[in-house]
Amino acid sequence: MEAFFVSTAIVALAEMGDKTQLLALVLAARFRKPWPIVLGILVATLANHGLAGAVGAWVTTVVGPQVLRWILGASFIAMAVWMLIPDKLDEGDADGTPRWGVFGTTLVAFFLAEMGDKTQIATVMLAAQYNAYLWVVAGTTLGMMLANAPVVWLGDRITRLVPIRIVHIVSAVIFVVLGLVAILAPA
Numbered sequence: 242m243e244a245f246f247v248s249t250a251i252v253a254l255a256e257m258g259d260k261t262q263l264l265a266l267v268l269a270a271r272f273r274k275p276w277p278i279v280l281g282i283l284v285a286t287l288a289n290h291g292l293a294g295a296v297g298a299w300v301t302t303v304v305g306p307q308v309l310r311w312i313l314g315a316s317f318i319a320m321a322v323w324m325l326i327p328d329k330l331d332e333g334d335a336d337g338t339p340r341w342g343v344f345g346t347t348l349v350a351f352f353l354a355e356m357g358d359k360t361q362i363a364t365v366m367l368a369a370q371y372n373a374y375l376w377v378v379a380g381t382t383l384g385m386m387l388a389n390a391p392v393v394w395l396g397d398r399i400t401r402l403v404p405i406r407i408v409h410i411v412s413a414v415i416f417v418v419l420g421l422v423a424i425l426a427p428a
Contacts, residue, residue, distance in 0.1 A: 244371035248380025249387070251367065251419075252360045254412040255320075256388035261354045268350070269393040272343045278393045279386075281347025286385040287378070289355045290364045294378040297368025309369060310423055316366050317420030321413040323359055360385060370423060 256262050268278050301309060341349065355361050360381065368377045 242376070244367065244373035244376040245380040248367050248377045249384040251363055251415065252381040252384025253387045254415065255359050255363055256385055258409060259359060261351060261358060262389055262392055264350060264354050265389040265392045268347055274343045275393045277342070277344040278347045279390050281344045282351050282389050282393070283382070283386060285348045285351035285355065286382045289352055289361055290378050290381045293361045293364035294368040294374045297365040297377070298372065298374045300365070300369045301372055310426070313366055313370050314420045314424030317416045317423060320359060320363060320366070321416035321420065325409055325413050
């Protein structure tokens with residue numbers, strides 16, 4: 242259960258102010274159909290994080306525990322630095338007519354936007370650290386939904402209430418702590 246709770250918290254915090262959260266806001270403002278958008282986010286996240294978790298689980302089979310400890314520690318600390326760099330929605334991320342409808346457009350946009358994103362990389366690292374694939378993927382997916390579903394339903398009202406910079410700093414501190422624990426914990 243620790244893998245589930247840590248994964249949920251890490252991804253929910255990491256997602257605040259992230260490009261995909263901004264994408265959720267744009268899609269909600271543009272289409273004004275929250276249910277297909279939220280369902281598209283869920284399916285895209287399950288697919289993306291399912292693949293990321295599989296990569297993390299695979300890494301543990303090819304890398305020894307001592308090397309993995311250092312890789313994870315350095316990766317978590319690098320994520321802390323990355324958390325302090327604010328995301329912007331790239332121009333054209335949500336442009337064009339919805340060729341596949343609201344659900345399909347959300348699914349494709351979210352899946353692609355999440356490729357190589359902080360939360361996808363965090364999913365790989367968490368799956369490698371905890372060796373609990375299903376709990377990590379379930380936790381990271383829940384974290385994504387906790388961060389994005391309210392944005393779809395409440396729009397920019399919620400983003401005005403949350404001090405994004407503080408959330409990024411708290412997330413960075415958590416990633417540094419996880420990195421130090423991974424490096425300093427006995428094998």
